[in-house]
Amino acid sequence: MPSGEERPFRFALEVCRNPAGAVSRWKSVSGRKAAGCIPIYVPEEILHAAGMLPVTIWGNEFSPASSGGVPPFVCSVAGGIVSAIRSGKWEEIDAWVFPSTCDTIQNAFEVLFPPNDDRPRFPFVFPASADAPGAPEYMLDRVEAFREWAGTVSGREVSEGALERSVRVYNENRKVFALLEERMAETPGSFTGTELWAYARAGMVLPREGHTEILKKALSRSREVPGPTRAKVFLTGMLATGPVMEALDAAGAAIVGNDLALGNRHYSGSADESGDMSLSLVRRHLRRDPCSTLHESGRTRIERLIERFAWSGADRLLMLRVRQCEPESGDVPDMADECRGRGIPFLCLDIDLHAEERASARVRIEAFVEMGE
Numbered sequence: 001m002p003s004g005e006e007r008p009f010r011f012a013l014e015v016c017r018n019p020a021g022a023v024s025r026w027k028s029v030s031g032r033k034a035a036g037c038i039p040i041y042v043p044e045e046i047l048h049a050a051g052m053l054p055v056t057i058w059g060n061e062f063s064p065a066s067s068g069g070v071p072p073f074v075c076s077v078a079g080g081i082v083s084a085i086r087s088g089k090w091e092e093i094d095a096w097v098f099p100s101t102c103d104t105i106q107n108a109f110e111v112l113f114p115p116n117d118d119r120p121r122f123p124f125v126f127p128a129s130a131d132a133p134g135a136p137e138y139m140l141d142r143v144e145a146f147r148e149w150a151g152t153v154s155g156r157e158v159s160e161g162a163l164e165r166s167v168r169v170y171n172e173n174r175k176v177f178a179l180l181e182e183r184m185a186e187t188p189g190s191f192t193g194t195e196l197w198a199y200a201r202a203g204m205v206l207p208r209e210g211h212t213e214i215l216k217k218a219l220s221r222s223r224e225v226p227g228p229t230r231a232k233v234f235l236t237g238m239l240a241t242g243p244v245m246e247a248l249d250a251a252g253a254a255i256v257g258n259d260l261a262l263g264n265r266h267y268s269g270s271a272d273e274s275g276d277m278s279l280s281l282v283r284r285h286l287r288r289d290p291c292s293t294l295h296e297s298g299r300t301r302i303e304r305l306i307e308r309f310a311w312s313g314a315d316r317l318l319m320l321r322v323r324q325c326e327p328e329s330g331d332v333p334d335m336a337d338e339c340r341g342r343g344i345p346f347l348c349l350d351i352d353l354h355a356e357e358r359a360s361a362r363v364r365i366e367a368f369v370e371m372g373e
């Protein structure tokens with residue numbers, strides 16, 4: 001039987017292994033609907049306030065039986081999501097939200113979404129740039145339309161009071177996730193890479209209140225560090241996979257910071273808890289940290305990344321690039337130059353969610369951890 005300290009981790013791991021099972025359980029207990037959210041940046045608070053379960057899907061929840069007719073040039077995140085939907089694997093999902101994350105997501109769903117799938121769909125088109133004229137007004141219009149859509153799909157109107165409560169629930173969750181990240185920076189090795197991965201991923205499926213409780217339990221364990229760490233790594237990119245995190249753990253590396261889309265970028269940034277709630281969600285979106293999938297003319301992603309890297313106390317930067325991800329690929333040369341100029345060891349590791357090259361990832365990570373020892 002797992003000890004009290006291990007229990008939250010085991011539970012999170014189980015959820016990660018069978019996310020569809022977790023959604024199905026939630027639906028049968030609650031009798032309510034689940035909304036599939038394509039990454040990233042869906043304002044989930046609205047779905048929560050409508051009584052729905054937001055489920056963020058990353059494309060590797062199922063092992064693909066076939067490519068499902070998805071062309072090979074599509075990245076494995078979009079490809080995995082579309083082929084799972086096309087092969088009927090997400091029956092638990094009652095409605096879909098497609099944000100305008102990148103060209104791949106937009107094109108893949110326009111062209112490849114099964115035409116006979118009549119579940120409601122909301123295409124959430126973000127303003128092209130946070131500081132473009134009219135961006136707040138446009139985003140407010142989209143948030144209001146999304147609010148109305150969620151109310152219609154769920155049969156429960158999204159009242160201002162319900163949305164205010166949901167904003168608080170999400171802010172609390174983000175606060176506790178930030179504490180986990182802080183602990184990892186302050187005490188390298190206090191949580192393994194695999195634990196961070198499991199806790200971040202479990203939050204994609206679990207109701208936010210339950211996820212917050214799991215994180216709190218995880219944080220309540222003793223601060224004792226299991227052993228010395230060989231490297232302090234900052235992770236950037238879209239997402240980590242279980243095998244990459246296992247390789248980092250096996251190499252004796254501690255994750256001390258991240259700006260992963262399935263990590264810090266998903267969980268950071270609170271919404272204002274007073275005033276008009278739709279506006280609060282608009283402001284939260286428009287003041288996000290720079291990201292390869294959002295455009296703005298202010299501070300660049302690299303500047304912010306280096307700032308966060310320094311804060312974390314990391315001694316090397318690992319970029320996990322999803323193969324064929326154009327937005328992230330665009331950042332890599334500048335990131336590599338910046339690291340070279342600052343003497344920061346840097347590695348860009350390509351990952352394919354459906355063709356995980358465990359052995360080569362392990363060898364490259366081991367060599368990366370040895371650098372500068």
Ligand code: SF4
Nearest residue numbers: 075077102104322325
């Ligand atoms: S991994 Fe990159 S290309 Fe693929 S869906 Fe995400 S942002 Fe788009």
